[in-house]
Amino acid sequence: MPSPSIRDLATSFDVALRVVNRSPRTRYLYQQSIRFYCEWLESQGIPATLNNLNRHLITGWMADLSERVEVGTVRNRLRGMRRFCRWLEKEGEVDKAPTLGVEMPAPKEKPNRTLTDDELAAMIKACARPRTRSGTWDAHAFEGRRDEVIIRLLADCGIRVSELAGITLDDLDRSHEVIYVTGKGDRPRVVPYGARTTQALDRYLRLRTAHPKATKTDRLILTQRGPITADGIRWRLEQVGEQAGVKDVHPHAFRHTAAHRWLMAGGSERGLMAVMGWRSDAMLSTYARSTQVERAHAEHRRLRLGDTV
Template identity: 50%
Template sequence: MSARLVDLHRSFGRHLRAEGKSDRTIKIYGQSIRFFSDWLEAQGRTATLDELNRPAIREWLAELADRNEPGTVKTRYRGLFRFCGWLVDEDELDENPMKTLSPPEPKAKPVPVLSDAELAALMKACDGKEFNDRRDEAIMRLLLDCGLRVSELCSLTVPMYDDRGRIVAGIDLDDGMALIKGKGDKIRPVYFGARTARAIDRYLRARRTHRWAHLDALFLTQRGALSADGARDRVKLRGKQAGIVDLHPHRFRHTWAHDFLMSGGQERDLKRLAGWTSDVMLERYGASAADARAKAAAQRLKRGDRV
């Protein structure tokens, strides 16, 4: 009988761990194998090495492209491609079935930005004096004001200072800024307004008596530091309470980018604040509600009214 993909998945994970890959990388690669296996079984096929062939993989990727964002499809493609390459290296396969198979190129779908009414409902959902309410409002306002990635949000620490009293990490409420550790461990400043500062201040006061208050992590749960998955769950829950279907942190980032450009912000400044090194991301995030910005710009110009 052909080897089961689930068994080979475990061996692949051990190989990645021996190579020093991060737990996150191992998890993401593993998801591609698991999701492909689940898809095979849903088709009434066995999730074995015999079914890991070019036609099956191509069909799976095509279905993914129909219902997922382009970035998700490419992530799944890379994970399975890496797995197939390892199978060839380990003599489990004679040839990589994905060798000449390119990932689908679905058109990016602009993410809808959050309206003022939705944001008001979201803040109302966090309107309370319990620890979770204080924390969740601070989270929502930071995401909205700073356009943080969820990983950056969770990497935030309490204020940390050097021996001269200068902030070197975490939140600075007086200056309305925070030092963020972004992709590639690059540090950059982000800035927020008075209401966000007030929300964080309220949360920090509630945080003092928390059982995990000794931790450096800014945001805490009953189990310790808030994880990325935990942050996504809190955002989704508060969105549901506010009547916003399937709210996720990246929607705040798109809203923030849209608002920045609508307010006349420069693209080069947005790129710096967002921590992007490529114009591709600027174009992707700028696509959300781009027509609304174009209309507003045209109406401001009113060239015909000047002659």
């Protein structure tokens, strides 16, 4: 009896994921892991069939990946394969999950990028445009005000780039200065923002009313052609960073920066978890670790231990 195709089983696996309401992004990443494994098998002259989904070959795939990509990518690929293999076991397609015994590579410790106050100020300054009247369409002015809103929401709220791209006008509660966002796993939360972000939003929304697409979409952040995407936000941040002379600008740097600034200002860890949408202390540890020495030094200066004797 011929061995089933891994790709065919992956299709059934995706159906099972939809039943339990896994997000499109999660399903895509799982399917990507399976697809890459199949492609690797075939590059070795091995058919992508179930009898070739075993610990020995998976370990070989992991070793090959480790020579070409970052360890974080290798870990993500293995997570996807583990989930797939557990489903195969549950469905009775295999006696035990083929990934059983395949060790997860240890993550490499490296500092996470955080933006300084001067860098944030330089980027906001780079967004400045000549003033224009409310209700008058000025693409150049609109672009500047939109980019400032992007920067301020990311830095002030610490939201993910996908969350920012998905915000609608109804998600924005201007009277209470909060935004309703939908995070990973379709989990909603309420995120507050400050006075300067309020001002930037007000200026942007006054121009947005004259946008040619304003009545055709309820998305908050727009490009010239319609709603902005997560990739579009990444590109705009790179462009503004280049104009401001700020290197290595990416959305997640703003999330790390927001977490760092929160803790530096004396904010509670539990409060930070709620705002960021974290359920695990491990995420708090990950975000806090890279800048904990700087916070410790600031705390030491505040305590003035050597000045009391």
